[in-house]
Amino acid sequence: MAHYPQPTSLEAALPLLLRPDLRLRQQLGDQLATLVRREPEITQDVAAELLEAMQAWLNGGNFKVAQNGLETIAALSERLGTDFSHFVPGVLPHVIDRLADTKEAVRHMARVCIAALGESKAAPPRALLARLTPATQHKAPHTREEAVRTIQTLLDT
Numbered sequence: 001m002a003h004y005p006q007p008t009s010l011e012a013a014l015p016l017l018l019r020p021d022l023r024l025r026q027q028l029g030d031q032l033a034t035l036v037r038r039e040p041e042i043t044q045d046v047a048a049e050l051l052e053a054m055q056a057w058l059n060g061g062n063f064k065v066a067q068n069g070l071e072t073i074a075a076l077s078e079r080l081g082t083d084f085s086h087f088v089p090g091v092l093p094h095v096i097d098r099l100a101d102t103k104e105a106v107r108h109m110a111r112v113c114i115a116a117l118g119e120s121k122a123a124p125p126r127a128l129l130a131r132l133t134p135a136t137q138h139k140a141p142h143t144r145e146e147a148v149r150t151i152q153t154l155l156d157t
Contacts, residue, residue, distance in 0.1 A: 007031070010039045010046060017053035022062055029057070029068025036075040044083070047076060051087055058094040063103040070098060070109040074116035084122035092123065092131055099135055099150065100143040107142070111150045118154050125154055 004027050007013035013035060016028055036042070036050075050072070057069035073091060077084045095117075098110035114132070117123045132154075135147035 007035070010035045010042065010050070014046065014049050014053070017050070018056060022065065025057065025060075025062070025065045026068070029065055029072070032068060032072045033075040036072055036079060039079075042076070042079055047080060047084070047087065050076065051091055055091065055094050058098060063101065063106050066098060066101070067103075067106045067109045070095065070106070070113045074109075074113040077113075077116050077120045077122045080122070081120045082122060084117075084120060088117060088123045088127075092117070092128075096131060096135060099146040100138060100140055102142075107146045111146060111153060114150050115153045115157065119157055125157075128154055 004024050005012075005016060007016065007028070013028060013032065016024060017032075019025070054069040054073050057065050060066060073095065092114075095110050095113050098106055101107050101110070114128060118125050118128055129151060132147050132151055136144055136151075138144050138147065
């Protein structure tokens with residue numbers, strides 16, 4: 001088995017995030033949310049690079065990588081708070097798309113991620129509700145159910 005690097009900071013992890021190696025992404029994903037939470041300071045440039053990589057992870061086919069990407073986005077929105085707001089238009093469509101995932105764990109993490117966007121005040125609740133409303137008309141029943149659950153979570157907070 002190949003040796004994979006163990007980054008100790010977010011900046012050390014950034015160059016590794018866009019590598020196509022699936023095992024590396026899985027290993028990094030397990031550590032990434034922790035790195036985001038304990039990083040002393042996250043600049044807008046680092047956040048932009050990280051989110052670019054997370055969007056690629058969400059568009060990939062591996063559910064575990066997508067789940068870790070959603071967890072990282074949630075952690076980043078919690079850390080940045082309202083400073084995360086200008087990243088929301090680029091990230092939110094990818095997160096909402098994951099409400100339609102076939103894996104329950106990914107749908108749950110998408111719900112948590114959207115709730116984190118609302119709780120951190122990165123996106124106003126009305127805007128989140130407006131973006132979620134079309135998902136209630138989706139052809140897949142589990143997607144409609146997840147959209148309603150997400151709306152309920154937003155209303156409860």
